Amino acid sequence: MRLKYLLTCFILVLVLQSCIMLPEPEHGLHDGRGMIKPEDTKTLQIGVTTREAILLQFGEPDATLNQQTVFVYGWTTIVGEIYVFIFNERYYMELRTLLMIEFDSQNLLKRFEYIYTDSEEGSTMKSAIKWVSKEKP
Amino acid sequence: MKKYSLTLFLLIIFFFYGCVNRNIYLSERLTESYMRSRWLPPLDASRTTREQVVEKLGNPSGTFENGRIYTYRLIINEWKEGMSDSEYLDYCCTAYYNEKTLDKRFEQIDGDGALLVVTEENMEKYEKEIISSMVEFHLILTFTADGILNRYSLIRVRP
Secondary structure, eight states, X not given: OHHHHHHHHHHHHHHHHTTOBOOOTGGGEEEESOOOOGGGGTTOOTTTSBHXXXXXXXXXXXXXXXXXXXXXXXXXXXXXXXXXXXXXEEEEEEEEEEEEEEEOTTSBEEEEEEEEEOSOHHHHHHHHHHHHHXXXX | OHHHHHHHHHHHHHHHGGGOOOOEEGGGTSOHHHHHHHHSOOOOTXXXXXXXXXXXXXXXXXXXXXXXXXXXXXXXXXOTXXXXXXXXXXXXXXXXXXXXXXXXXXXXXXXXXXXXXXXXXXXXXXXXXXXXXXOEEEEEEEEOTTSBEEEEEEEEEEO
């Protein structure tokens, strides 16, 4: 009985090792600039917030589109990390987030939205361009 | 019962061992005030001119609204002679270090470090240094029509 119990524990340990997600605060930011959290955008007001205010708050954008009328801020976070004990390997699950911000001809905020994509550069730019061409509902 | 508790205790230690963090995060030491006092020229809204800023920091990384807004991507380049491949492999993509390594890097910053403004022109040349840099700040400056500093902010964007 005792042996059975120990064996079960041992197998559980081996199996569960690869299921543990390790939280790692800043390391969680895998690529790109520091993340801009939704609470940081709470003060943004359509038709009121200026481009200057956005720059002063978030810094230089990672990319601009349409003669700087669209700002793209992007970062990649690790949403999960699996350590496979047996192979001594780490696998990261990544999420690429873009904060898209568009201004009108008066340099005032027209719209903004978070969009999510995979971490490849091509996909990121495609997603950004698609967002720009998407009309506001 | 005692053995069961002991086994459970050992299992808990086994699982939580990796969660104990003895590393130091760079953001704890590379603060905005450190950047201001150690690396940036004094900036005085309503007095400092655009020319003075350019004289101290060089050309900006980006300009907006016909030059009314300047943005500077700033890193501290620790490697005066450039970074070797082995240093790059050691340092790249690391957000935290143990205290000894961090002290070594701070020593290097004090000895060899220099403020580097990242621009389109030098981005390729300093690619390794930019990726491995311990910190990146953005300095945003807005000027009046007369070229006098109006508002500014310093934002840590990485890590």
